[in-house]
Amino acid sequence: MFEDVRLQGKILMEMATFLGDSYVKPVSIALVIQDLGGTEETFSNVLAKTSQLVHMNDISQYTLADFKAFYQKLEPEVFDDVNDVIIVKILNGLSIMYIDDLYPIAKNITLTYQLDNKIPGI
Structure with a gap:
């Protein structure tokens, strides 16, 4: 399996950023994208296009x-057949680390997703 070193660098950077934030549940957007089979290009595209949106x-x-x-x-x-929790994690991670306006x-x-699905926390 080909490992995208640039994406792994982003994973480590994101995780290190959250080490001092005990109140934030750490979410590495880069790790989520890697788990879905994406690359650093996917990560960059998601970040740029979401910011543009x-x-x-x-x-x-x-x-x-x-x-x-x-x-x-x-x-x-x-993102074909991706479940809703993954989208929620991506939105939260992007909003916390990269796109304040999100x-x-x-x-x-x-909050809506948690209430609708009776999930205590994501």
Whole structure:
């Protein structure tokens, strides 16, 4: 199996960032993308296109299904048949580490998902 060294570097950087944040449940977006079969290019594409979506559109009414469809269209080979928890983790990780303006939407989607599925925490 080919290991993407650049992606593994991002995984380590993200995990190191969370070491001092005891109140945050660590989520490495790079690790999630690697687990889905993605590469560093996938990671960069997800980060860039999500940032573009957030800053160029009104996403205040976006739902989990909207983001899931967005990622499936963006990287179909990686996000095909991905479950909702993965999308929630990606949104949370992006909002905490990379895209501050995504935070209120990610928080709302997470709370809604937790309530709908009776999950205590993600």
